Amino acid sequence: MKVFWIKSINCILIAGIIMGYQYYAVKRDNEIKANEEENAKARQEWIESNKNTQVSKSSIYKNGVFEGTGKGFGGDIVVQVTIENDFITDAAIVSADNETPSYIDAASAILDDVVAKQTVKVDAVSGATLSSNGIIEGLENAIKEASDE
Amino acid sequence: MNNPFKTILSNTNKKKKAQILKYVRIVVQIIFFVIFPALFSQAFGAVKEVITCMKDGKVLHMGEFVIAFIILCAVTITFGRIFCGWACAFGAFGDFVFFISSYIHKKMKKRMFKIPDKALRIMQMFKYIVLVSVVLLCYGGKGELVTKYSPWTVFSLITVRNKMFLSYKAAIVILIFIVIGMAVKERFFCQFICPLGAIFSLLPNAFMLIFNRDNNACIKGCKACKNNCPVGIKLSENHFADGECIGCARCINTCPKGNIGFVRKRTNKAN
Numbered sequence: 001m002k003v004f005w006i007k008s009i010n011c012i013l014i015a016g017i018i019m020g021y022q023y024y025a026v027k028r029d030n031e032i033k034a035n036e037e038e039n040a041k042a043r044q045e046w047i048e049s050n051k052n053t054q055v056s057k058s059s060i061y062k063n064g065v066f067e068g069t070g071k072g073f074g075g076d077i078v079v080q081v082t083i084e085n086d087f088i089t090d091a092a093i094v095s096a097d098n099e100t101p102s103y104i105d106a107a108s109a110i111l112d113d114v115v116a117k118q119t120v121k122v123d124a125v126s127g128a129t130l131s132s133n134g135i136i137e138g139l140e141n142a143i144k145e146a147s148d149e
Numbered sequence: 150m151n152n153p154f155k156t157i158l159s160n161t162n163k164k165k166k167a168q169i170l171k172y173v174r175i176v177v178q179i180i181f182f183v184i185f186p187a188l189f190s191q192a193f194g195a196v197k198e199v200i201t202c203m204k205d206g207k208v209l210h211m212g213e214f215v216i217a218f219i220i221l222c223a224v225t226i227t228f229g230r231i232f233c234g235w236a237c238a239f240g241a242f243g244d245f246v247f248f249i250s251s252y253i254h255k256k257m258k259k260r261m262f263k264i265p266d267k268a269l270r271i272m273q274m275f276k277y278i279v280l281v282s283v284v285l286l287c288y289g290g291k292g293e294l295v296t297k298y299s300p301w302t303v304f305s306l307i308t309v310r311n312k313m314f315l316s317y318k319a320a321i322v323i324l325i326f327i328v329i330g331m332a333v334k335e336r337f338f339c340q341f342i343c344p345l346g347a348i349f350s351l352l353p354n355a356f357m358l359i360f361n362r363d364n365n366a367c368i369k370g371c372k373a374c375k376n377n378c379p380v381g382i383k384l385s386e387n388h389f390a391d392g393e394c395i396g397c398a399r400c401i402n403t404c405p406k407g408n409i410g411f412v413r414k415r416t417n418k419a420n
Binding site: 004005007008010011018021022025026028029071073074075100102105106109123124125126128129130 | 187191194197198199200201202203205206207208209210212213214226287292293295296302306309311313351352353354392
């Protein structure tokens with residue numbers, strides 16, 4: 001009986017810690033999101049203002065939508081990256097036929113990360129590491145495509 | 150009331166029921182193996198995901214993995230570790246390996262190696278070390294390492310017939326060791342290594358026991374239930390509370406007197 005209560009209390013404690021963490025994480029995330037929105041606005045303005053003055057000559061990457069393929073858990077994953085004036089404005093999965101849907105769902109969280117951080121060097125989602133790595137590999141290939149002359 | 154014929158009859162009935170239970174379990178295991186071959190690694194993936202998110206200060210989201218983990222925890226709290234015994238694909242794989250191994254042993258008329266009680270208890274503690282190391286690795290941002298060395302990665306890649314498993318050489322070696330272990334000791338992985346099993350055995354069990362024995366009706370000196378238990382539980386003692394029981398119902402099958410039942414009896418003051 002004693003063991004039962006000790007275990008129960010431990011469980012409640014851990015659940016409590018996680019919930020407490022979540023409360024603060026959400027709070028912080030909202031602040032970050034507000035910040036990011038401002039950044040996105042600034043970025044958009046920058047793109048707009050440079051559209052007329054500067055043709056993409058000096059930019060490192062070509063403008064447009066680029067596709068890349070990476071090896072995931074069950075097979076190939078095709079992703080696409082949209083680049084405007086050296087900014088990644090969108091990243092999406094085109095096809096992942098042989099992936100388990102729940103894994104791809106979990107792994108696709110990194111796509112938002114890519115746009116937010118403006119890099120494809122992001123961390124894999126643990127629990128769906130192999131699908132994540134496939135997506136990241138695809139993104140890297142897409143970026144390569146964009147930088148090739 | 151104490152008609153011996155009647156008792157024998159009721160015992161054989163009980164035994165028949167127990168035999169049916171054995172086959173029901175095998176069917177359930179096969180069904181779960183086909184439908185949810187990766188449920189165990191998904192559920193544990195949720196743990197890794199949550200810890201990695203907490204390290205990065207990210208918001209936790211209720212993904213499918215997290216939901217699977219919460220459901221499995223709820224099941225374990227209410228019914229004990231029946232997931233381990235009846236639904237886990239890796240557990241079923243272990244049972245299959247042990248089945249083949251014991252069949253070969255029988256054919257060769259050799260006895261299976263038996264681990265002494267005390268050593269068994271100590272080895273069962275090892276899974277907590279595995280759990281703590283995985284948690285620490287994830288918290289230290291080395292979650293990739295866990296995937297690299299996890300035998301589950303190779304196992305799940307093999308189940309989807311992906312040739313990529315060949316690139317996880319260290320994990321293949323570990324998996325081979327585990328398969329050898331599974332052949333030597335029943336439920337080797339589940340009781341000694343499984344970090345998900347470690348979490349489940351730390352959860353409180355709302356009913357305290359799933360199986361219960363009427364000690365007074367036991368044959369003197371009979372230890373059939375304990376000897377046949379894959380995780381070496383002594384029913385008369387307090388071991389159910391330690392969360393090792395995987396609810397395999399072997400004890401019900403084994404008891405020569407049909408003395409073990411599901412429901413906790415009031416007369417038994419085991420706890």
